[in-house]
Structure formats: C-alpha cells, structure tokens
Amino acid sequence: MSLEPFLAVFVITQYRRHLKMDGLLTKWNKYLNIGYYIAIAIFIFGVSFDHGEKLTTVISHLFFLGVVVCPYYIEDLRSGKQLAFALIPYAIAGLIQDVLEKWFPTFYDNHDNMIQSLVVFSLIWAFSLWLISRKQTKALENERKQRFAEQEQNRMMAAMKVNLESEVRERTAELTKQTEELQLALSELKSTQAQLIQSEKMASLGELTAGIAHEIQNPLNFVNNFSEVSIELLEELKDEVLDKLPDDVKEDAGDIINDITQNLSKINQHGKRADAIVKGMLQHSRATTGKKEPTDINALADEYLRLSYHGLRAKDKSFNAGMKTNFAPDLGKVEAIPQDLGRVLLNLFNNSFYSVSEKKRTLGEGYEPTVTVNTQKVRSPSGVNMVQITVEDNGTGIPQKVLDKIYQPFFTTKPTGQGTGLGLSMSYDIITKGHGGELKVETAEGEFARFVICIPVGNVTQS
Structure with missing residues (x-):
C-alpha cells in the first residue's frame, strides 16, 4: 500500500x-x-x-x-x-x-x-x-x-503622546487661569492702594476743612445774629424816635435808617448763604459711614454745584460761570451713600468749572462758560430702570488720545500742582463698586465734555 x-x-x-x-x-x-x-x-x-x-x-x-x-x-x-x-x-x-x-x-x-x-x-x-x-x-x-x-x-x-498633550493643555490652561487671577488680584490691589491714598488725602482734607469751617462758623454766627438784632433796633428806632425828630431832619433820618436796614438785610442774607456753605463744608468733611440712606439727588446735586462754584470763586475772584439745572421733579429719593456721591459730584463740578475757566482764559470775551446739570429716570439697554445724573460743560473737552486713561489713578491733564489724578479714579470706583452703577463720558475736544452717572433705580422711593 x-x-x-x-x-x-x-x-x-x-x-x-x-x-x-x-x-x-x-x-x-x-x-x-x-x-x-x-x-x-x-x-x-x-x-x-x-x-x-x-x-x-x-x-x-x-x-x-x-x-x-x-x-x-x-x-x-x-x-x-x-x-x-x-x-x-x-x-x-x-x-x-x-x-x-x-x-x-x-x-x-x-x-x-x-x-x-x-x-x-x-x-x-x-x-x-x-x-x-x-x-x-x-x-x-x-x-x-x-x-x-x-x-x-x-x-x-501615540497614546502617551495624546496623554502628554492633554496634560500640557490642562497645565497651560491652569497656568493661564492662575496668571489671570494674579493679574486681577494685582489690579484690585493697585485700585485698593489708590483708594487708600485718596482716603488718606480726603481724610486730611476733611479735617482741615472741618477746622476752617468751625473757625468761620463762630464769627459768622455773630455777623448773622448782630445783623438781625441791628435790624430790630432800627425798626424800634424808626417807630419810637423818628416821629419825635423835627420835620426838617425827619425825612433825611428816615432815609438813612432805611438804607442801613437794607444794608443789614443784605448782610444777613449773604451771611445765611455763607452759613449754608460752611454747613456744606462740614457735611462734606464728615467721614462717610459707608451705609446707604434715602438721598434727595436733586438737592445733593444743587448743593454741591453751588459749593464747588463758591469754592472756586473764593480762590479766584475773577472766575465766573453760568449754571443751568434741569432736575426731574418726580425723581424721589434714592438709597445711596450721600457723602461718597457728593464727592463724585464735587469732583465732576470742579473739573467742569476748571475746563470752562481755561477756555474763557483762552477765548476771552464772547465766550459764555456754562455748566449744566440734569437728572432724570431712564431705562438701560438691558431693561433696568436707572437714575441718570448728567454733568455737562462747554469747556475744552477731553483729547481722544487720553480718553481711555482718565479713570486711571494718578492720571491728570491738569498742570503739575493743580491735580492729583485721583478724582475721576475715585469717582469711578464709588459709582461702579459702591453703587453698582455706571460712569460714562462723552466729549468733543475743544467743544464740550459730558459725564453721565447712572445708578440702578431698584432702590428708588417716591417722594
């Protein structure tokens, strides 16, 4: 087989x-x-x-x-x-x-x-x-x-490469996040530092203002009191003594008494105005409590507008400017920190008056410096009701090249010695952080500057 x-x-x-x-x-x-x-x-x-x-x-x-x-x-x-x-x-x-x-x-x-x-x-x-x-x-x-x-x-x-690339991306993202957090912390630290510097300056200024105001208050009280007493005495003189005088001197004496009475009335009127200014200075110098309280925005704006104007007039007798106000009558009261909001308004008013005075110095006759203040209720693009305060002047305006820097601490367009560069920085922080609002600027160089403050109306109470 x-x-x-x-x-x-x-x-x-x-x-x-x-x-x-x-x-x-x-x-x-x-x-x-x-x-x-x-x-x-x-x-x-x-x-x-x-x-x-x-x-x-x-x-x-x-x-x-x-x-x-x-x-x-x-x-x-x-x-x-x-x-x-x-x-x-x-x-x-x-x-x-x-x-x-x-x-x-x-x-x-x-x-x-x-x-x-x-x-x-x-x-x-x-x-x-x-x-x-x-x-x-x-x-x-x-x-x-x-x-x-x-x-x-x-x-x-290949798997190890993918894992390494994933770890590198995660680590890079983590480092980027940490860098952003550090930058944010540094920015907040700088802002806090600037606020502390401003607070120290404002505290020192407040103490000085309070001391001066108290010193002025005493003689001012004498002026007001004695002017009122003198008017009363002249009235008594006119009622009791004038009729006893001979007819040939009675008319002349009456004219003199009337002139003195009018002069004393003017002294008393302006004395009371000075008293109101001093009281405003005392209130401004008072340390802020940091607590919000019902605030009459119209009255606050009017008070600090006049305080700023008379403060500048005290420094420069030749200074003069027109003031226009358009306050919404139905604005009511807003929960705000009046001392802080007053400082913001005072900074804006001072800047506006300075701007128009500089333009007046340049143009001379024919130019009418004017600062306008408006208040109204508005609605933001997102639908939030706001209280809007507008401070506008027809002064020199703000150059476009520095517009992005105006809220930076220690940045100023004023000559050396005339500005610290902290006013707008402090104002921006007070409005945005202290009141949850907005501070915007609109300007045309050489024509006007308009600052717009918007505070949420959620805390508005009707008057």
Whole structure:
C-alpha cells in the first residue's frame, strides 16, 4: 500500500491551516472534508481488495497529484503554492515508478537504479524545500511578531503622546487661569492702594476743612445774629424816635435808617448763604459711614454745584460761570451713600468749572462758560430702570488720545500742582463698586465734555 493517501491528508491539513489564517476556512471546509473522506476511502479500498491493487495505486497517485496541484488552479489556496512546488516532483516520480513497476516490470527492472534515483531525488527536493519553507515561515513569524511589537509600541507611544498633550493643555490652561487671577488680584490691589491714598488725602482734607469751617462758623454766627438784632433796633428806632425828630431832619433820618436796614438785610442774607456753605463744608468733611440712606439727588446735586462754584470763586475772584439745572421733579429719593456721591459730584463740578475757566482764559470775551446739570429716570439697554445724573460743560473737552486713561489713578491733564489724578479714579470706583452703577463720558475736544452717572433705580422711593 502506497503512502499517497496519508500524504494527501497531510497536504489537506496544511491547506486547512493556511485557509484558517486567511479567514477562508468556512468557505472551503466542506471540500476539505470531502478530500479527507476520499483519502480514507482509497486507503480502505486498497487494504480490503488485493486484486485491485494496481487500480488503487494509480487512483492514489492521481488523487495525491490532484491535491498537490490545487494551489495553481484555486486562488484561495495560493498560500500553499510553496508546499505544492515541493511535493509535485515526488508525486510525479512516485506515479511513474508504480506504473512502470506494475505494468512494465521488464522496463522497470532494466532501469531500476535510475527510477529509484529519481524518487530519492524528489524526496530530497521535497525535504530541502520543506526545511527552507519552515525556516522562512519562522523568519516571517518572527518578523510578524516584531512588526506587531513595533505597532504596539507605536500605539502606546501615540497614546502617551495624546496623554502628554492633554496634560500640557490642562497645565497651560491652569497656568493661564492662575496668571489671570494674579493679574486681577494685582489690579484690585493697585485700585485698593489708590483708594487708600485718596482716603488718606480726603481724610486730611476733611479735617482741615472741618477746622476752617468751625473757625468761620463762630464769627459768622455773630455777623448773622448782630445783623438781625441791628435790624430790630432800627425798626424800634424808626417807630419810637423818628416821629419825635423835627420835620426838617425827619425825612433825611428816615432815609438813612432805611438804607442801613437794607444794608443789614443784605448782610444777613449773604451771611445765611455763607452759613449754608460752611454747613456744606462740614457735611462734606464728615467721614462717610459707608451705609446707604434715602438721598434727595436733586438737592445733593444743587448743593454741591453751588459749593464747588463758591469754592472756586473764593480762590479766584475773577472766575465766573453760568449754571443751568434741569432736575426731574418726580425723581424721589434714592438709597445711596450721600457723602461718597457728593464727592463724585464735587469732583465732576470742579473739573467742569476748571475746563470752562481755561477756555474763557483762552477765548476771552464772547465766550459764555456754562455748566449744566440734569437728572432724570431712564431705562438701560438691558431693561433696568436707572437714575441718570448728567454733568455737562462747554469747556475744552477731553483729547481722544487720553480718553481711555482718565479713570486711571494718578492720571491728570491738569498742570503739575493743580491735580492729583485721583478724582475721576475715585469717582469711578464709588459709582461702579459702591453703587453698582455706571460712569460714562462723552466729549468733543475743544467743544464740550459730558459725564453721565447712572445708578440702578431698584432702590428708588417716591417722594
């Protein structure tokens, strides 16, 4: 019995392994099983029937040869071509040997050595190619494993790269956030420092103002009191003594008494005005409590407008300016810090009067310096009701190149010694932080400057 059925089973098993690696086993599994059955049937037939040995031998060789050459005709079995190339010479040599031995014994006996050599050579050929194939297969397997290891390493490196990039982005975002927080803290620290400086200056100024006001208050009280007493005495003189005088001097004495009475009335009138100014100075110098209270915005604006004007008049007798007011009668009272809001208004009024006085000094006659103050209720673009205070002057205006700097601490457009650069900075903080409002500016250089204060109306109470 020849070995071809067993070799056929071996070759079919190798095909099965290649098809499984290529993912094609399901498609060809039925045909591979049929090949197994045929090989087993040939083996059983050859063992069971001795008289059919010749036919069994030929069928066995032909079946084995057919199995071996399949990779050359079936595309899915192309990975088994190397195995077929190794076994085809042996299949042909074995077929020739058995055919000559069974049907041409004389020829076989005469050429026995040559035929045996051919068979042996085919076996050596098959074994050599099998060794080479095995070595190549191992090399390919090692290369595949190495390539897989490299791919895995590259995948791990890519994953590590993604993780590192993510960590770098997170760290960068964290550092950026910390930088912004530090910058914000530094800005708030600078603002606080400026406010402390301004508070110290205002405290010192308040103490000085309070001292001066108290000193003025005493003689001013004497002036007001004695002017009132003098008017009363003149009235008594006019009622009791004037009628007793001779007729030739009675008229002249009456005229003199009337003139003195009018003069004393003027003294008393302006004395009371001075008294109101002194009281305003005392109120302005009083330390702020930081607590909001119902405040009459119209009265506050009018009081500080006149306080600013007379303060500048006291410094410069030649100074003069027109004042226009347009106060909303239904404004009511607003919950505000009156001392702080008064300081804001005083700063704005002082700046406006300074601006118009500078323009007056430049233009001279023909120019009428005017400061206008308006109050009204408005609605912001976001729908919030606001109380709006507008301070406008027709002075020199603010240059556009410095417009963005006017709220910065220690920035001033006034000559050295005439401004600290803290007024608008303090005013901006009082309105925005202390009252939750807005302080905006509109200006045209050489024409006008308009400051607009807006305070939320949520705390407004009707008068």
